[in-house]
Amino acid sequence: MSAPLVPAARRGAARAADGARRAAVVARHRAREAVAAAVRRARDRGDRGDVPGWVLVTLMTAGLVSVLWVLARERLTQVFDHAISSVTGQ
Numbered sequence: 001m002s003a004p005l006v007p008a009a010r011r012g013a014a015r016a017a018d019g020a021r022r023a024a025v026v027a028r029h030r031a032r033e034a035v036a037a038a039v040r041r042a043r044d045r046g047d048r049g050d051v052p053g054w055v056l057v058t059l060m061t062a063g064l065v066s067v068l069w070v071l072a073r074e075r076l077t078q079v080f081d082h083a084i085s086s087v088t089g090q
Contacts, residue, residue, distance in 0.1 A: 069076065
C-alpha cells in the first residue's frame with residue numbers, strides 16, 4: 001500500500017519546489033522593478049543629494065559634542081574610567 005504513495009509524495013514535493021522557485025523568481029522580479037523605479041524617480045528629480053544639509057548636521061553634532069565636553073568633562077572622564085576599569089578588572 002505504501003508504494004503508490006511514494007510517487008504521489010514525490011509529485012507533491014516537486015510541486016512544492018516548483019512553487020518555491022516561482023515565488024523566488026517573482027520576488028526577484030519585483031525587487032528589480034522596485035530598484036528600477038527608485039532609480040527613475042531619483043533621475044527625474046535631478047537631485048544629487050542634500051550636501052548643505054549634511055554639512056549642517058555634521059557641524060551641529062560637532063558643536064553639541066564640544067558643548068557637552070566643556071560642561072561635563074570631569075563626569076564623562078569618570079564614567080569612561082569606571083567603564084574601562086570594570087571591563088579590565090583593575
